[in-house]
Amino acid sequence: MIEKLHGDIVFWLQQMGTFVKSCMQENISVTTKTSLSDIVTNIDCEIEEKFIHYIHTHYPSHSVLGEESASHFKAYNQGYVWIIDPIDGTLNFVKEQKNFAIMIALYIDGVGQLGYIFDVMNDTLYYAIKGQGAYCNNHKLNKPDDLDLKHSLISLSSCFIVQEHSSPYRHVMTNAQGIRMIGSASHSMLAIFNNHYHAYISAKLRPWDFLAGLVIADELGIVYSTADGSPLPLWEPTSLVIGTPHIHHEIISSYKVN
Amino acid sequence: MIEKLHGDIVFWLQQMGTFVKSCMQENISVTTKTSLSDIVTNIDCEIEEKFIHYIHTHYPSHSVLGEESASHFKAYNQGYVWIIDPIDGTLNFVKEQKNFAIMIALYIDGVGQLGYIFDVMNDTLYYAIKGQGAYCNNHKLNKPDDLDLKHSLISLSSCFIVQEHSSPYRHVMTNAQGIRMIGSASHSMLAIFNNHYHAYISAKLRPWDFLAGLVIADELGIVYSTADGSPLPLWEPTSLVIGTPHIHHEIISSYKVN
CATH class of the missing domain: 3.40.190.80 (D-Maltodextrin-Binding Protein; domain 2)
Known part of the structure; x- marks a missing residue:
């Protein structure tokens, strides 16, 4: 089950990455949320909608918590819950066209099982499967040094x-x-x-x-x-x-x- | 004359870039200067030495002001003066292996004529020739937007x-x-x-x-x-x-x- 979920997520992320890159040359529509530094674009919303569509189609019993569609906070300590940040670092996305990422995770009964951070512009996917280590693309990551x-x-x-x-x-x-x-x-x-x-x-x-x-x-x-x-x-x-x-x-x- | 100088600098920078990349896999020797955040590596020193050697060989009448070899500050308002920062962002170079650059400039009689910032890890050379515009690799840069x-x-x-x-x-x-x-x-x-x-x-x-x-x-x-x-x-x-x-x-x- 986890392997199938992992495969689906990697496939979806690849699609999202291709979509984001195709948008970089077009006019991105920016909307202010709480302040000039807290913004959302049409791309954020479209990515989240695509993820929600995929999840509802493939895993209809699962819950989804998404940055752009969440209306309130509540504890998701039961069942399968997907957490989506369609673009983390939206201001960087708009201004720099780099230093942003697509993030998605799956928590089951309140415990993180799968976590993904996709650095789209560097074509680099970081992920972990609980108990199986963390990876950058398909290269296993080492523990970082424990410095002061x-x-x-x-x-x-x-x-x-x-x-x-x-x-x-x-x-x-x-x-x-x-x-x-x-x-x-x-x-x-x-x-x-x-x-x-x-x-x-x-x-x-x-x-x-x-x-x-x-x-x-x-x-x-x-x-x-x-x-x-x-x-x-x-x-x-x-x-x-x-x-x-x-x-x-x-x-x-x-x-x-x- | 400017064209020959430009050609030489681009050639030298390419050599330095290749050298830096070859060093990334080796042990880099770090020395603290004024504080733990103000550091220099053997690579900084070697790059500066190579530049000085090139300049002295090809343009023996020119002066050189280099970060690692400058012993004092003085005004260079006469003649040809090269200014070298072998690695700008040395802490990033050591910690991140990115977000650093090699910089070199030529000032003649106190006026900047040639300026180069080489983002080694992205293989991107930014430069300007006075009166001829600014370039990223061979693509002419536009003036940035004049925002607030x-x-x-x-x-x-x-x-x-x-x-x-x-x-x-x-x-x-x-x-x-x-x-x-x-x-x-x-x-x-x-x-x-x-x-x-x-x-x-x-x-x-x-x-x-x-x-x-x-x-x-x-x-x-x-x-x-x-x-x-x-x-x-x-x-x-x-x-x-x-x-x-x-x-x-x-x-x-x-x-x-x-």
Whole structure:
């Protein structure tokens, strides 16, 4: 069953990748959601609709949680649930035509079984099947090095720099070897999986931003929590600290509630 | 003469690119300079040595200013002067194996005549010849759109987020469509040339970090100054605000000296 699901997902993702690339030369219609930095395009919506159509056709009993169609948050702790982020990093998609990804995951009874992050413009598919390891295309990924903060690049979401008061991550900002802000949760997580960065901190993500990544993280010994070190809620908006164990501990230990 | 120089530089850069790629699989020796984030590798030094050897062999009367061999700052307002940044974004080179570039420029009597930014891992050479336009490989670049801040991505150097007090760029941080920190002056400038980002702000750069980029910027109508809007000193460490005219004006106008 898992193998059939995996095969279907890889096939669907290939179709979505071809679709996205074909759209890059056309006029993309951009709509603002909550702010000028929170946008959606017609491509996001079309990808999500295609996924939902495929899932409903092939797996009619399954539930779907999609970024563009979700109307509220609820716990999906029973049954088969697909989680879709049609384009993570939509602003990068529009502005840069790179550094975005298509993400999809399958959770069964609240446990991540399959997770996929497709870096379309680099033709690179990262995925994990629970208990079977994590892969980049068909190459098995190794666990990233368990470094300390001062020898690592750390990815932050940019909301931290607009805070007027001191950031709860001042220790991280001043002690990491380098700070990066790349505007994409998926690419921040991929940088950890690739042993390039070693942690990613975001003040507020929603389930479709991280659930696919967590399945891959689990296979690579990468740990995660909320900002204060609590277990991550899977089905509601949350802060996120994800990284290799040593750095994750350093970040949580230095977190200061203002 | 300019055409011969251009041909030589392109040939040298191709050789350097091949050399860098051949080194990616080997052990790269990293040495710390002023801090853990300010590093140099044996590859940086070898590239600079190769450039200096080429220049001294082919153009023995020319001067050279190189990041790794410069011992002091002085004005080079007379004669032919080569400026070399063997690897801009050395931390990215070591950690990510991407998002770095080789930069070289030729200034004659203090005026930029030739500027080159070679994105090695993407096999993409950006360059400009004064008065002849700017190119990406052999494709002529268009002027980037002259947008406003709230519709643009802005690249910042990460030093701004370690400031305990309020940043002089708080207005930029809170009003830009998005903030990015990518750890490379060259790639920040390339993002402007490519119409992806529209400004780049750094608190402190040195001549080899920006002189090649300025030659390209001039050809694309991109403007630059120090943080307070003063003319950029070419031959000493300086702050830099570079961007399309509208945004450059917005940034300079909102700059607050703390």
